[in-house]
Amino acid sequence: MTEINLNFMHPTYGTTFNADIDSSFTVEEMITNLLHSGFLPPNDEGYQLALRKQIFDSNSTFDSIENLYDGDIIRIVTGNQAQDNSSAQLVVNLKHPTKGIVLDLQVSPDIIASDLIQMVLDKGFIQGLSDQYTLVTKGLNELNADQPLSSAQVSHQDFIQIVQIGSSAMPAIAPMLYTMSQQLEQLETGMTKELDLIKSNMPALNTIPIDAKRAINPTEEAYQSIDSIVGRLRSDAKLPPLKPIRSINFMPFLITVGIIALIIGFYFFLKAITLFY
Amino acid sequence: MTFWEIIQHDFIFYIINLIIFVTVVLVTWLFAKSKQLETVSKLKTQLEYLKMQQNDKLFDLEDKYKKKQESLRLILKELESNYKTNDKDMVEARRNELSNVFLLEYKDAVHKYARLADQYFAEYRPRHREFVQNHIFPFLDTSRKILSAINTPQIMQMVGGQPIKYSYQDFDFAFDLIRKNMFMFDNFRADLKKYMKALGFKPSELDKQHV
Numbered sequence: 053m054t055e056i057n058l059n060f061m062h063p064t065y066g067t068t069f070n071a072d073i074d075s076s077f078t079v080e081e082m083i084t085n086l087l088h089s090g091f092l093p094p095n096d097e098g099y100q101l102a103l104r105k106q107i108f109d110s111n112s113t114f115d116s117i118e119n120l121y122d123g124d125i126i127r128i129v130t131g132n133q134a135q136d137n138s139s140a141q142l143v144v145n146l147k148h149p150t151k152g153i154v155l156d157l158q159v160s161p162d163i164i165a166s167d168l169i170q171m172v173l174d175k176g177f178i179q180g181l182s183d184q185y186t187l188v189t190k191g192l193n194e195l196n197a198d199q200p201l202s203s204a205q206v207s208h209q210d211f212i213q214i215v216q217i218g219s220s221a222m223p224a225i226a227p228m229l230y231t232m233s234q235q236l237e238q239l240e241t242g243m244t245k246e247l248d249l250i251k252s253n254m255p256a257l258n259t260i261p262i263d264a265k266r267a268i269n270p271t272e273e274a275y276q277s278i279d280s281i282v283g284r285l286r287s288d289a290k291l292p293p294l295k296p297i298r299s300i301n302f303m304p305f306l307i308t309v310g311i312i313a314l315i316i317g318f319y320f321f322l323k324a325i326t327l328f329y
Numbered sequence: 330m331t332f333w334e335i336i337q338h339d340f341i342f343y344i345i346n347l348i349i350f351v352t353v354v355l356v357t358w359l360f361a362k363s364k365q366l367e368t369v370s371k372l373k374t375q376l377e378y379l380k381m382q383q384n385d386k387l388f389d390l391e392d393k394y395k396k397k398q399e400s401l402r403l404i405l406k407e408l409e410s411n412y413k414t415n416d417k418d419m420v421e422a423r424r425n426e427l428s429n430v431f432l433l434e435y436k437d438a439v440h441k442y443a444r445l446a447d448q449y450f451a452e453y454r455p456r457h458r459e460f461v462q463n464h465i466f467p468f469l470d471t472s473r474k475i476l477s478a479i480n481t482p483q484i485m486q487m488v489g490g491q492p493i494k495y496s497y498q499d500f501d502f503a504f505d506l507i508r509k510n511m512f513m514f515d516n517f518r519a520d521l522k523k524y525m526k527a528l529g530f531k532p533s534e535l536d537k538q539h540v
Contacts, residue, residue, distance in 0.1 A: 276402075282474045282475075284409065285478050285483075288483060289482050289483045294477060300519075301515065301516040302516075303515065
């Protein structure tokens with residue numbers, strides 16, 4: 053049993069459903085599975101599967117379909133669309149005006165721009181009215197509302213930008229990329245220059261950095277102590293300055309006197325003893 | 330057989346028993362001593378660690394109270410410059426600010442520092458006395474200067490206020506620390522009395538019970 057990974061695109065919303073399916077499944081079985089899973093709503097006209105221009109036969113199996121590879125997007129078309137698409141020859145990729153999503157549609161090359169916009173509106177890919185939008189093809193060519201695609205030389209798998217009228221048209225990608233890369237280069241050069249400047253201004257590694265909290269910030273004013281400020285206030289009030297409180301410590305004096313007294317006493321004691329003897 | 334004959338007969342038995350007894354006692358004593366030394370060294374290490382922590386706290390509190398002293402000096406400077414420009418409102422504001430900062434911040438910071446230092450130096454009397462000489466007396470000196478500046482007659486006349494007085498409780502921690510280090514024939518007692526007079530207290534208040 054071989055498996056193949058395929059994406060199934062919703063006929064109305066363009067959303068995809070990814071599944072690994074058994075390649076022995078028939079197209080009809082797959083459609084039934086998609087209906088049962090709730091991905092597709094019931095439809096009286098039924099559904100068919102299509103890949104690019106080819107619409108698959110309901111009874112054919114996936115392994116019998118040619119040029120079917122892993123990751124291919126299978127469009128689910130209703131019965132009506134299958135009939136319409138049978139004569140269509142062109143697949144165009146329509147880009148959303150604001151979001152980066154693409155809707156690919158199989159259309160007739162003679163379809164006019166306004167009809168194509170209406171078709172996209174019907175599918176719910178964009179919101180609003182058809183006269184609010186215009187189509188811009190490659191080379192920034194804007195299509196008139198009644199201009200067919202074939203007149204703008206739109207070919208198979210071409211990208212068409214849906215532009216909201218009033219907003220600026222999207223420039224071509226290649227010049228945009230070029231300007232972006234130039235801007236990046238300029239940014240890089242600027243950043244490198246700034247880094248070099250910063251490095252050149254930084255102090256050498258062997259020097260001790262200054263500690264901003266402890267650095268002395270000399271001012272023009274001399275330091276004034278509490279003593280001097282209070283002294284000035286008192287002199288303005290014609291009061292005498294506060295005298296320092298410093299008492300005399302008598303202890304050293306008393307110890308000295310005591311020692312001298314002891315020495316003198318001892319001297320007289322010795323003299324008295326010698327007198328007796 | 331007499332007693333000594335019995336001893337002589339079993340002499341070796343008694344000797345061996347004595348040796349065993351002495352050995353057991355010695356081993357037990359050595360074991361206990363080693364355990365004791367181990368516990369003592371652990372306690373010493375813990376004490377050293379606690380001392381180091383307290384030391385750091387002490388330095389931190391000293392820095393804090395010195396910062397408060399510096400802020401007092403700056404406010405006093407502002408007071409003087411406002412007084413010279415005769416700005417009555419600013420002089421009144423600065424006077425109140427000075428008094429508040431002194432009482433609520435500076436005095437509190439010194440109190441915390443003194444409290445920790447009292448515990449830290451409790452076992453080292455000379456260092457305790459040195460602390461009182463180097464920090465408590467200067468604190469009382471700063472206090473009397475601030476009080477003198479706040480209650481300068483010209484300033485009081487300008488703002489139309491009453492003299493600011495502090496209570497004994499604001500300074501009792503300082504007085505108690507000084508009293509702890511007083512000796513006979515010491516200058517501490519005389520200095521304490523002079524500072525008390527300068528701050529508006531009577532020396533007899535020292536002996537009263539203050540709650």
